[in-house]
Amino acid sequence: MKKNIAVILGDGIGPEVTQQSIKVLDAVAKKFNHEFHYRYCLMGADAIDKTGSPLPDETVTICLDSDAILFGAIGHPKYDNDPTAKVRPEQGLLKLRKSLQLFANIRPITTYASLHHLSPLKAKNLEGVDFVIYRELTGGIYFGKKELSDDKLQASDDCVYSASEIERIAHLAFQHAQKRRKKLTLVDKANVLETSRLWRRIVQEVAVQYSDVAVDYMFVDNASMQIIINPKQFDVILTENMFGDIISDEASVLSGSLGLAPSASVGSAVALFEPIHGSYPQAAGKDIANPVGSILSAAMMLDHFGLTEEAQLVRDAVNWTLQHGFVTKDIDAINSYSTTTIGDLVRDYTENKI
Amino acid sequence: MKKNIAVILGDGIGPEVTQQSIKVLDAVAKKFNHEFHYRYCLMGADAIDKTGSPLPDETVTICLDSDAILFGAIGHPKYDNDPTAKVRPEQGLLKLRKSLQLFANIRPITTYASLHHLSPLKAKNLEGVDFVIYRELTGGIYFGKKELSDDKLQASDDCVYSASEIERIAHLAFQHAQKRRKKLTLVDKANVLETSRLWRRIVQEVAVQYSDVAVDYMFVDNASMQIIINPKQFDVILTENMFGDIISDEASVLSGSLGLAPSASVGSAVALFEPIHGSYPQAAGKDIANPVGSILSAAMMLDHFGLTEEAQLVRDAVNWTLQHGFVTKDIDAINSYSTTTIGDLVRDYTENKI
Ligand SMILES: [Mg+2]
Ligand SMILES: [Mg+2]
Structure with a gap:
């Protein structure tokens, strides 16, 4: 090649x-x-x-x-x-x-038995931890319209997602899950956010094409706990831009050293x-x-x-x-x-x- | 009384x-x-x-x-x-x-030496951990305008904050910090979000009235790491609604049992x-x-x-x-x-x- x-x-x-x-x-x-x-x-x-x-x-x-x-x-x-x-x-x-147009940031989270002593987590919580986070990189609240009122006393940030933005990264994440342990977890806040409900609907639609992949859904506040108390439950995590920013940084500390962690950013x-x-x-x-x-x-x-x-x-x-x-x-x-x-x-x- | x-x-x-x-x-x-x-x-x-x-x-x-x-x-x-x-x-x-009108959710995070074995974190990361999270509870993206386009292919959630919403909880958090170790950390994403920049400006203004309290600022993605790798650095954390939802749930696992954790919701x-x-x-x-x-x-x-x-x-x-x-x-x-x-x-x- x-x-x-x-x-x-x-x-x-x-x-x-x-x-x-x-x-x-x-x-x-x-x-x-x-x-x-x-x-x-x-x-x-x-x-x-x-x-x-x-x-x-x-x-x-x-x-x-x-x-x-x-x-x-x-x-x-x-x-x-x-x-x-x-x-x-x-x-x-x-x-x-x-x-x-790099729309997907991919971060594998791996832990190494010989480095368990460096991790803030106990060794038993680190065994068998091996997952990948797919973070959407071009949409969501970081890129939405921002406004500050004329009197500077009110500010807003708009979070917007379109079905096509969700679809393209969902396909990548499902394809990766197929090559791994065939589990995909969508992290969202669908009980509160309209954008999260769109993510959930589109992911459910895309999932039909990957029937060998088991899909589950987790609220972001729960995910931030689960990454610490039971990280080995995860295989592929798919999430929107800001949730991905927070949980991928959180997860990056598991291995005990930021110096070991790779990443990829994929686009069209x-x-x-x-x-x-x-x-x-x-x-x-x-x-x-x-x-x-x-x-x-x-x-x-x-x-x-x-x-x-x-x-x-x-x-x-x-x-x-x-x-x-x-x-x-x-x-x-x-x-x-x-x-x-x-x-x-x-x-x-x-x-x-x- | x-x-x-x-x-x-x-x-x-x-x-x-x-x-x-x-x-x-x-x-x-x-x-x-x-x-x-x-x-x-x-x-x-x-x-x-x-x-x-x-x-x-x-x-x-x-x-x-x-x-x-x-x-x-x-x-x-x-x-x-x-x-x-x-x-x-x-x-x-x-x-x-x-x-x-309960606008502030207050969650103390405490760890107990006799329960360190229950925590996912190593004992050395738990010693001396004692902080309080002030989460704004009535504003931000959870309560902003939500829209789904007619063709159901685009969704949005608006995140809005006003100066007065920030001020009232900031005063509570500063007053609490004065009774504690006199340190307040604002968790935001001011490098990206307009609402976070408003939070930062208003907190800086309120801080003038509490000159005995040291203030620092931390991006939410970094905070999600710091809560795991060095939680004892925190005294009072102040943050907006969604960030507070995520990091207070994350922090709640430190003690090793959700059954121990209290909370208060304070309003006018x-x-x-x-x-x-x-x-x-x-x-x-x-x-x-x-x-x-x-x-x-x-x-x-x-x-x-x-x-x-x-x-x-x-x-x-x-x-x-x-x-x-x-x-x-x-x-x-x-x-x-x-x-x-x-x-x-x-x-x-x-x-x-x-
Ligand atoms: Mg980050
Ligand atoms: Mg929660």
């Missing part, structure tokens, strides 16, 4: 973690006889420094012309702390998401893969950042290409490093390894050298 | 848990020389069975004419499972909240005190329900009357029972005590008989 991958190293620790993913992808290509061509492009603070724009047109062109985008991280404190800054790094990512065209962690500028260039979030994002990209065996091998490689205590210092402050070493080990395992 | 208390025993386990609170309140009255007069009234399934209405007019009259309302629980499966039912028990509570007139648990009809009449949620709600009522010493004594009594293993079977299935026994012990401790 031949694939063009747009690579946006981005800011802070973005470049060093993404470089580990590239090593691993190269090992996959070699072993399985694929060709991955990387085309590097700019976004974020890095892009502002070099071009004046957080998202140069060339980046959008390259991304739209690629099979997938591998992205590191965005943001630099010199822009956060400068209220006079006219452009901000984060604008680049928002604009890219819009250009690519090309998809984007990125770790959920930020640019962590204090660690940039020190070869101490955790590359696992980026490497597992690359594994999601392989899955997206239909290369499931390859993706699983990369995940096995990551599991092997975690089980054997090969971790960066965010995981173990005393016995820690460098970013590069973890990347090398995952690559070597992928190449069957371990 | 002389107080008239409207008592709504309600449905399911409501009567038996509320009766324990009355015993404890009587002990407080005796010890501190107060007079509490109880006026019993009907609401919920019990009221439907006896009067045909989930909230008889007489109940509203008695409540409005009382100094506080002590309420048990509402709901019965015979109405839930009957789609033809024209009246539902829960309508009674919604209508009462509206009649009393009379306030209502109730445990957060439901009517649990399967346990009704068996003398096995946990009365602690109701007893601690009665303690909140004492605080509301300004009887802080009395309230603290009741809490001390509850702590004593929990520490000594006097618990109902939801807490310890093997060594458990009856609802009545726990009520007796809390009463006896309150009367200095223990």
Whole structure:
């Protein structure tokens, strides 16, 4: 298989973690006889420094012309702390998401037996936890009409959803559930919200096409409890934008480290893969950042290409490093390894050298 | 002090848990020389069975004419499972909240060292956790205009807040913070929502009158993480209706049992005190329900009357029972005590008989 991958190293620790993913992808290509061509492009603070724009047109062109985008991280404190800054790094990512119409954010939640001690939850609540959250990314209250009255004493935000916005992400979530444990939970607030009742009706209609998937419905306030008290009940969670924002961040703490978590954002065209962690500028260039979030994002990209065996091998490689205590210092402050070493080990395992 | 208390025993386990609170309140009255007069009234399934209405007019009259309302629980499966039912028990509570204009829901989150083993969180994350959530209860997206397009393919929910709605609950929350550790955290999504920006501005304005209280601001997605990874950072949380619904339910699991948690709903007139648990009809009449949620709600009522010493004594009594293993079977299935026994012990401790 031949694939063009747009690579946006981005800011802070973005470049060093993404470089580990590239090593691993190269090992996959070699072993399985694929060709991955990387085309590097700019976004974020890095892009502002070099071009004046957080998202140069060339980046959008390259991304739209690629099979997938591998992205590191965005943001630099010199822009956060400068209220006079006219452009901000984060604008680049928002604009890219819009250009690519990325309507679904996908976050797998996995826990690792060897890291249970890092989680705020008790080990018994973590065993067997393995679910994926599909969050709608372009609709709902974050993008609805906002108003502030002339006297500035009343404000409003409108939450709007259309059937087609719900359908397209519902299909993705059901298809994923079919490849997993065949359970889909719609998280909503249908006892109160009209938009939630539309979500529920459309999901019920879409469900007819996926009769092998069991569907259940859970109110968001209950979901926020269930994610803590019984997270292993979930397989695929589907939800609207704001509920997804809240519960995916909540669920991300289960594994014990944000540095391990990957994500994908999928649209009608090309998809984007990125770790959920930020640019962590204090660690940039020190070869101490955790590359696992980026490497597992690359594994999601392989899955997206239909290369499931390859993706699983990369995940096995990551599991092997975690089980054997090969971790960066965010995981173990005393016995820690460098970013590069973890990347090398995952690559070597992928190449069957371990 | 002389107080008239409207008592709504309600449905399911409501009567038996509320009766324990009355015993404890009587002990407080005796010890501190107060007079509490109880006026019993009907609401919920019990009221439907006896009067045909989930909230008889007489109940509203008695409540409005009382100094506080002590309420048990509402709901019965015979109405839930009957789609033809024209009246539902829960309508009674919604209508009462509206009649009393209860605009603030207050939920203390406490953890107990002797119950750490019941919590989904590790003990080290639970130590020193003691915060209160102020949730706005009458505005926001739950009560905004709801629309479904004629073709039923688009739905919307409007989220609206006015400055005065924010001000009145902000004052309550700041006043409570002054009596506690003097920290208030506003949970919002001010980076995205216009209503959140209004909340932030009004809270900043109100804060000027409470210069001894430190204020910070947290986005709701971050708050949903922080409640799990570092809950002891919080003192008073103030938030809008839907965010409060989600995070107060999330936080309620920290203690390890919903049976322990009290709540208050405060308005411009009379306030209502109730445990957060439901009517649990399967346990009704068996003398096995946990009365602690109701007893601690009665303690909140004492605080509301300004009887802080009395309230603290009741809490001390509850702590004593929990520490000594006097618990109902939801807490310890093997060594458990009856609802009545726990009520007796809390009463006896309150009367200095223990
Ligand atoms: Mg978020
Ligand atoms: Mg709730």
